[in-house]
Amino acid sequence: MQWLERHVPKLVLAPSFVAVLIFVYAFIGWTAWISFTRSRLMPNYEIVGTIQYERLAASPRWETAMTNLAIFGILFILVSMVLGLLLAIFLDQKIRTEGVLRTIYLYPMALSLIVTGTAWKWILNPGLGLESMVRGWGFETFAFDWLINPDKAIYTVVIAGVWQASGFVMALFLAGLRSVDAEIIKAAQVDGIPTHRIYSAIIIPSMAPIFLSAFIVLAHLAIKSFDLVVALTGGGPGYATDLPATYMYAMAFSRGDIGQAASSAMVMMGVVFAIVVPYLYSELRAKHD
Amino acid sequence: MAPILNISGLFKNYGATEILKDINVSIDKGDFLVLVGPSGCGKSTLLNCIAGLEPISGGTIRIGGQDMTHVSPKDRNIAMVFQSYALYPTMTVAKNITFGMQVRGVDKATQAAKLAEVAKQLQIEALLNRRPGQLSGGQRQRVAMGRALVRDPQLFLFDEPLSNLDAKLRVEMRTEIKRLHQDLGASMVYVTHDQIEAMTLATKIVVMKGGVIQQVGTPAEIYTRPANTFVADFMGSPAMNLIPARASGSRIEISRAGAAPLVLHDPRASLSGDILLGLRPEDISEAGTRTGDHVQTGEAQVDVVEPAGADTFVVAKLGGKAVTARLAADTRARAGQPLAFGFDLAKVSYFRPDTGERLN
Amino acid sequence: MTDISAPPRRPIGQTLLRWGLYAMLFLFAFYYLMPLFVMLTTSLKSLEEIRTGSLVALPREVTFDAWATAWSGACTGIQCEGLRPYFWNSMLMAVPAVALSALIGAMNGYVIAQWRFPGANLIFSLMLFGCFIPFQVVLLPMARTLGFLNIAGTIPGLIFVHVIYGIGFTTLFFRNYYVTIPQELVKAAKIDGAGFFRIFWSIFLPLSLPIIVVTVIWQFTQIWNDFLFGVSFSQAGTQPVTVALNNIVNSTTGVKEYNVDMAAAIIAALPTLLVYVVAGKYFIRGLTAGSVKG
Numbered sequence: 001m002q003w004l005e006r007h008v009p010k011l012v013l014a015p016s017f018v019a020v021l022i023f024v025y026a027f028i029g030w031t032a033w034i035s036f037t038r039s040r041l042m043p044n045y046e047i048v049g050t051i052q053y054e055r056l057a058a059s060p061r062w063e064t065a066m067t068n069l070a071i072f073g074i075l076f077i078l079v080s081m082v083l084g085l086l087l088a089i090f091l092d093q094k095i096r097t098e099g100v101l102r103t104i105y106l107y108p109m110a111l112s113l114i115v116t117g118t119a120w121k122w123i124l125n126p127g128l129g130l131e132s133m134v135r136g137w138g139f140e141t142f143a144f145d146w147l148i149n150p151d152k153a154i155y156t157v158v159i160a161g162v163w164q165a166s167g168f169v170m171a172l173f174l175a176g177l178r179s180v181d182a183e184i185i186k187a188a189q190v191d192g193i194p195t196h197r198i199y200s201a202i203i204i205p206s207m208a209p210i211f212l213s214a215f216i217v218l219a220h221l222a223i224k225s226f227d228l229v230v231a232l233t234g235g236g237p238g239y240a241t242d243l244p245a246t247y248m249y250a251m252a253f254s255r256g257d258i259g260q261a262a263s264s265a266m267v268m269m270g271v272v273f274a275i276v277v278p279y280l281y282s283e284l285r286a287k288h289d
Numbered sequence: 290m291a292p293i294l295n296i297s298g299l300f301k302n303y304g305a306t307e308i309l310k311d312i313n314v315s316i317d318k319g320d321f322l323v324l325v326g327p328s329g330c331g332k333s334t335l336l337n338c339i340a341g342l343e344p345i346s347g348g349t350i351r352i353g354g355q356d357m358t359h360v361s362p363k364d365r366n367i368a369m370v371f372q373s374y375a376l377y378p379t380m381t382v383a384k385n386i387t388f389g390m391q392v393r394g395v396d397k398a399t400q401a402a403k404l405a406e407v408a409k410q411l412q413i414e415a416l417l418n419r420r421p422g423q424l425s426g427g428q429r430q431r432v433a434m435g436r437a438l439v440r441d442p443q444l445f446l447f448d449e450p451l452s453n454l455d456a457k458l459r460v461e462m463r464t465e466i467k468r469l470h471q472d473l474g475a476s477m478v479y480v481t482h483d484q485i486e487a488m489t490l491a492t493k494i495v496v497m498k499g500g501v502i503q504q505v506g507t508p509a510e511i512y513t514r515p516a517n518t519f520v521a522d523f524m525g526s527p528a529m530n531l532i533p534a535r536a537s538g539s540r541i542e543i544s545r546a547g548a549a550p551l552v553l554h555d556p557r558a559s560l561s562g563d564i565l566l567g568l569r570p571e572d573i574s575e576a577g578t579r580t581g582d583h584v585q586t587g588e589a590q591v592d593v594v595e596p597a598g599a600d601t602f603v604v605a606k607l608g609g610k611a612v613t614a615r616l617a618a619d620t621r622a623r624a625g626q627p628l629a630f631g632f633d634l635a636k637v638s639y640f641r642p643d644t645g646e647r648l649n
Numbered sequence: 650m651t652d653i654s655a656p657p658r659r660p661i662g663q664t665l666l667r668w669g670l671y672a673m674l675f676l677f678a679f680y681y682l683m684p685l686f687v688m689l690t691t692s693l694k695s696l697e698e699i700r701t702g703s704l705v706a707l708p709r710e711v712t713f714d715a716w717a718t719a720w721s722g723a724c725t726g727i728q729c730e731g732l733r734p735y736f737w738n739s740m741l742m743a744v745p746a747v748a749l750s751a752l753i754g755a756m757n758g759y760v761i762a763q764w765r766f767p768g769a770n771l772i773f774s775l776m777l778f779g780c781f782i783p784f785q786v787v788l789l790p791m792a793r794t795l796g797f798l799n800i801a802g803t804i805p806g807l808i809f810v811h812v813i814y815g816i817g818f819t820t821l822f823f824r825n826y827y828v829t830i831p832q833e834l835v836k837a838a839k840i841d842g843a844g845f846f847r848i849f850w851s852i853f854l855p856l857s858l859p860i861i862v863v864t865v866i867w868q869f870t871q872i873w874n875d876f877l878f879g880v881s882f883s884q885a886g887t888q889p890v891t892v893a894l895n896n897i898v899n900s901t902t903g904v905k906e907y908n909v910d911m912a913a914a915i916i917a918a919l920p921t922l923l924v925y926v927v928a929g930k931y932f933i934r935g936l937t938a939g940s941v942k943g
Contacts, residue, residue, distance in 0.1 A: 005361065008845040009764035016757050016816050017772050023794075023813045024779040027787040034789065043793075090674055097674075103929055104678045107685075110925035110932065111918050112874035114891045118898050118914040119684040122691065122907055123704065133704040167681065171933055224783050227876040231895055245877075248785045253881065258789060265785040276781045280774075342836050363842035375833035379855035388851070389841030436837070448833075 028269070035263035041256040052263035062264065065242040068154050069271075072243065073222040075158045076165070080218055081211070083162065084169025089199060091170070092177045102174070105167035113164065117231025120160040121147065150240035153233050157225075157241055160232055165221060169214050176210035177203060212279065219275050223268060244268045291354035293318045293476040294339065294444055299348035301334060301500075308334050309500045312348070316478075316493060321470050324480045325487040326497035327523070332480045335497070336448050339478060341365050353443045368437035369446040372453060374429045376421035376436075383408075383417040386435045407435045427458045434469070447479040451486065463489060484524045488512065496520050512569075515638060518645035521567050527615075529567050533608040533642065536560035543587075543608045551587040551607065555634045560648065567638035570602065573614035575622070576629035583634040591622050603628070692716060692912035699907055715908035719916055723909050725896035728885070732913050735893035739873055739920075742804050742889055746811040747868040753812070754819020754864060755857065759849055761820065762827035763835050773824065780817035787814075788881050795882060802884035810882060811872045818871075819864050822935070826860040827853065859931070866928055867935035870921050890917045 036047045056062045087105060091098055108116060123129045126145040134142040146152035180203050188198050226245035233241040235250070242250075244264055252261035292315040301309035309331045316322045324332040337343040339350060341362035349358045357365050376385050386407060387400045408414045411431045421429055430450065437445055447466075451459045467490055470477055481487055487494050488508045496503045496511060496519075504516035515521035521529040535542045539558050543551045543566070576586040589605040589612070596618065603614045603622045614630060622628045639648040687704060692715050694708040702709070721731035761773050791810060792801070800806035830853070838848045879889040888896075894917045898910045925932050 002359075002361070005844065009760045010766060012756050012845075013760045013769070013772060016753060016776065016820070019813055019816065020772075020776050020779050023787065023791070024782060025775070027790040028782065030790040031786050043789075087674075087677060090670060093670060095671070095674060101674055101678055103926075104681050106929075106933065107922065107925055108681060110870060110921045112876065112891050112894075112921070114874075114876050114895050115914045115918040116684075118894065118910060119688050121898070122911060123684060123687055125907075128699060128907065129704050136703050163681070163684065220781065224785075226785075227891070230876070230880075231898065234899060245783070245785055248788075249877075249881070252789055252792075261785075261789060265783070265788070268783045269786045272781060272783050280778065280781070337836075340836070340840060342839060362836075362839045367840065369837065369840050371833040371837060373831045373833050375831060375837035377834065377838070377852050379852070388838075388843075392842040392847060436841075 031262045031265055034258060035266045037259060039259040039262070041258070043258055052259040053267075055260060056263055056267065059260075061239050061242060062244075062247060064239060065244050065247045065264075068241060069223065069243050071154050072157055072161070072225070073219065075155070076161045076222050077215060077218045079158065079162045080166045080169050081214060083166040084214065085173050085204075087166070087170040088173035088177055091174055102171070105170050107167070108164045109168045111164070113225075113227035114231045116160050116164050117228050120156065120163070121232050124156050124159075147233065148237055150237045153237060153241045157229055157232055161222075161225065161228060164228075165218060169218070172210055172214050172217075173207070176207040180206055216276060216279050220272065223272050223275075244271075291351075292316060293320070293353055294322070294478065295349075295351040296335075296339070297349055297351075299335075299338065299350065300346045301331075301338060301343065302346045307500055309338070309345075312502060314495055314502070314505065316476065318476050319474050319492075320476055321490055321492045322478045322495065323487040323491035323493070324478065324495050324497060325482065325484060325524075326503075328482055330497040331500040332482075332497050333448055336369075336446055336478060336480045339444075340367055340369055340446055366443045367446055368440040368442040368444075369448065370433045370437050370450045372449040374421070374433040374450075374453075376429055376432055378421055381418050381420055382413065382424070382432050382435075385421070385432055386439050389436070389440060403439050407439045410438065411435050426454050427462065430454065430458075430462055434466075438469075438473075443476065445475055445477040447477065449480055449482065452481070452483070466490065484526065488524070494524075496523065498523075513636065514647070515567070516647050518565060518567070518640045521638060521640070525569060527570050527602065527613045529569050529638070530573070530610075530612045531640065532566045532568070532610060532612055534564055534566045536562065536564050536639075541566060545589060546606055546609075547590075548588075551589070553585050553587065553632060553634065555583070555637065557634075558639065558649065560639060563642050564648065565640040565642050565645075566608075567640060568632060569636065570613045570615040572633040572636040573612070574631040574633065575614075575616050575620055576631045578617065579631050579633065581633060581635060583637075584631045585634060586629050586631050588627050588629045591624055591626055591628050594620075594622050594624050605630070688911045688915055692719075692908050692915060694908055696904070696906060696908060715906070715912040716916075718906070718909045719897070719912035723897045723906075723913060724900055725888075725893045726885070726900060732890060732893055732897070732916050734886075735888055735890045736916065738804060738883075738887060739890040742807045742811070743869055743872045746808045746815065746872050747865055749808070750812045750815035750819045750868055751861065751864045753816055754821075755823045755854075755861070756849070757816065757820040758823025758825075758827050759853055761824045763830070763832065763853075764845070773820070776817045776820055778817075779814070780821065784814065784877055788877075792882065802882065802887055804887050806882055807878060807887070807889065810878050811875070814878075815868055815871070819868060822860055822864045822867070823857070826857065830856065862928065862931045863935040866924055866931050869924060870932070870935075873921050893917075 033045065033047070034043055035052050036049060037044050038046070038048055038051065091101060095101065124144070124147040126148060131142060131144040134144070146156045184202060185198060188202055193201070224245060225243055226249065229235055229241055229243055229246050235242045235246045244267065248261050248264040248268065251257040251264060295315045297313050299309055299312040300307065312335060314322070324335060326332050334343060338345050341357065341360060345358065349356060351357060352365055352367065377388060380388065383404055387404055390400045390403065404417070408417060411434060413428065413431050413435060416424060416428055416432070421432070424432065433450070451462050454462060463486060479490060491508050493505065494508055494511050495505050498519055504511055504520045511520060511524055515524065515529065518531055521531065532543055536558065538560070539554050539556050541553045541555060541558070541560070543553070545551050574584070589607055591603055591605050592611065593604040595602040595604070599618060600615050601618055601620050601622070603616050603620065604611050605614070605628070606612065616622060637649070640646065641648060690706070690708055691699060693711045693713070694702065695710065695712055695714070698709060719732055721733050722729060723731045725735070761769050795801040795806045795809070800809060834852060835848055838852055843851065874891060875889070876891045876895070879892045883889065883892060894913050897913050
């Protein structure tokens with residue numbers, strides 16, 4: 001009884017702990033192992049070295065996917081942050097309809113990326129969407145065919161992604177603006193510092209942790225992006241909008257190339273970790289003191 | 290009769306750090322034991338060990354004559370009042386007080402009777418249907434006491450129960466706790482960092498520092514005969530003056546800035562070398578206002594005069610240190626002027642400057 | 650709220666600035682609302698009208714045919730039963746998965762925050778870490794494990810996956826909530842004679858309503874909107890609504906029925922949209938808690 005009483009908390013936590021060990025860490029281990037084998041349709045456990053990574057490096061489709069990730073990631077993060085910050089500052093000016101506007105800016109975050117993709121696919125449809133609408137207004141030569149233009153299609157993913165996530169960044173920043181010590185701002189006002197300088201010199205620098213959080217969340221979203229591309233472009237035209245996530249999925253479930261799937265997944269994890277680990281480490285260390 | 294609480298050879302480690310070292314304390318039924326010390330001295334940990342909320346690394350704890358070292362908190366026949374009161378936020382006051390009985394399966398009628406009795410005793414009848422969030426700090430404090438009283442335990446434990454109250458309420462509740470102790474004749478262990486609380490409430494004080502007991506004694510013993518400079522400095526406000534001096538036999542010499550050293554004679558002392566001479570501020574008087582065999586006079590330059598209503602505190606420099614004297618409100622002391630003081634050597638304590646331990 | 654608007658000195662410039670500000674804000678509101686508006690109007694138009702009319706024009710003739718088709722007649726490949734069966738699949742998957750993961754998260758958070766033991770923080774860190782992995786890295790072994798457990802391609806299989814990978818976040822939510830509750834509460838209850846489960850049930854659970862709402866909303870949104878697990882671990886008949894929607898929209902056979910696509914998209918979005926409208930405050934709290942961490 002005494003023993004049980006003392007160990008109940010550990011026993012309660014144990015199943016989750018075991019589950020995480022198996023389904024996160026052992027699974028990562030399995031995928032890592034497979035990425036060093038010649039596995040194709042079925043897993044093959046004989047380690048042969050970095051052949052899969054060499055195949056990745058040699059694959060033009062993978063190169064496109066990584067380039068796309070860079071383009072999409074940088075633009076998506078940058079535009080979402082700028083837009084989010086701008087909207088947050090605008091909304092922070094004692095706007096009477098703030099509640100309604102905030103609700104409108106943020107609702108896309110409640111939608112599935114499949115829904116977002118479907119909606120934007122229709123709006124950007126060259127034949128019937130935005131393009132034909134503008135032409136209908138009399139601009140006969142207006143062209144907006146990014147969705148089917150291999151060089152531009154990745155930017156449509158950025159447009160839809162920003163639409164989905166920027167309201168969320170706004171919410172983060174708005175919370176940050178509101179948490180700045182009111183006395184510091186009063187002191188600055190008493191000193192006669194103009195409003196825009198108060199923002200640029202006092203408020204925004206003090207929100208550094210929030211910038212970091214927003215960056216982490218957006219980067220994480222960008223790297224995991226899969227649904228949006230599937231719904232919006234299907235990775236096309238051709239594989240012009242492939243991202244590592246869609247590449248991995250195609251290898252795993254339609255091409256029957258488990259080795260490629262595993263190695264591409266490991267590269268994705270490497271990228272995520274390079275961004276998230278320093279952040280998590282500093283967070284946890286800050287909490288422990 | 291066996292002591293109500295007996296702690297012997299208690300050790301407590303967190304990993305390699307020793308939090309409590311060789312604690313030995315014993316109190317009898319009806320005693321009010323106060324554990325006092327600066328924050329981080331281990332007093333709260335010791336209380337948690339007594340309650341069974343923290344396992345101990347060595348030693349034994351006996352409550353009511355029974356070995357409770359490895360007994361779980363609920364079976365130690367104790368009740369505890371916490372610093373944050375730890376009232377269950379979603380339960381009404383009545384439910385807070387009866388929760389323990391309910392868990393133990395006490396029948397409803399008994400619960401109601403005990404609740405009514407305790408509520409009357411603490412004058413919280415009107416609050417029984419409220420939730421903790423709707424109560425003031427003082428009311429919460431009373432409810433927390435009610436939860437403890439209803440247990441009717443062998444031993445009450447208090448963990449800094451007054452530190453979240455404002456100064457006025459703190460004094461009121463202090464009196465209330467003292468009255469409760471007298472009325473119930475209960476045995477209590479009380480943790481505080483406030484030495485005035487310790488002095489007013491305790492029948493027995495344990496002064497702790499760094500996990501080690503510095504002194505155990507009645508409030509009077511602790512106050513008049515501190516075991517070392519730490520206790521001397523910690524207990525009493527303003528603190529005991531610890532004046533560096535040189536001694537040989539009964540002759541004690543204290544340096545004065547810009548003047549010949551002040552020489553005192555204590556016929557009862559036989560000391561040598563560097564010492565610290567300890568005198569409470571009230572044992573330094575204005576020359577001529579106090580008589581006694583061991584009052585000796587000497588002059589010192591007054592630095593600061595601080596009127597405090599009933600008394601006036603006068604600070605002068607002796608032995609290179611600021612020395613405080615508690616003088617009458619109508620003292621003639623003026624800052625910058627010399628004043629003749631009377632030093633009551635009947636109350637003096639001597640300490641070794643290096644170890645701080647008491648010499649007389 | 651911080652008042653940082655300048656004192657009223659230059660009234661005209663100030664007024665113009667305010668007008669500009671409001672204009673910008675409403676322009677952005679239009680940008681965010683436009684897709685929803687277009688979806689809605691398109692779903693109410695006939696195909697003929699879509700071909701001839703403008704994207705943003707209101708329907709001349711409102712018809713709910715597209716909605717009826719999307720709900721019960723649209724083709725998701727070879728079957729043509731509309732979204733209805735998949736909508737229920739998603740419900741059958743989301744409700745138990747949300748309930749289970751929230752319950753497990755609550756117990757875990759309770760242990761980690763209030764019953765600390767050596768190593769508990771390490772376990773928490775390991776769990777937290779699991780929230781951040783790209784799920785691609787577990788897809789392959791999970792597919793095999795589901796096969797091994799004989800729940801591949803089934804709704805229980807999807808529930809299992811969502812619970813496993815939801816524990817990290819639910820634990821985080823509850824842990825961060827419970828860690829703000831003083832430890833003395835557990836101590837007081839121990840002295841009152843209550844045990845681990847009694848303390849949870851009588852003291853912590855009644856306190857937890859806000860965090861339960863946040864967790865349930867977060868988990869429901871995540872699981873309902875999930876596509877990766879749905880498309881990877883389901884088969885014909887057990888697909889969740891997001892996968893079915895994608896199949897309807899991207900099916901290459903027959904005439905492209907944009908109005909049906911839009912109606913289907915709205916139907917798939919409706920539950921989470923509803924949650925957002927009804928409990929937006931908690932939704933936002935979950936979002937920020939899930940990303941910033943308390």
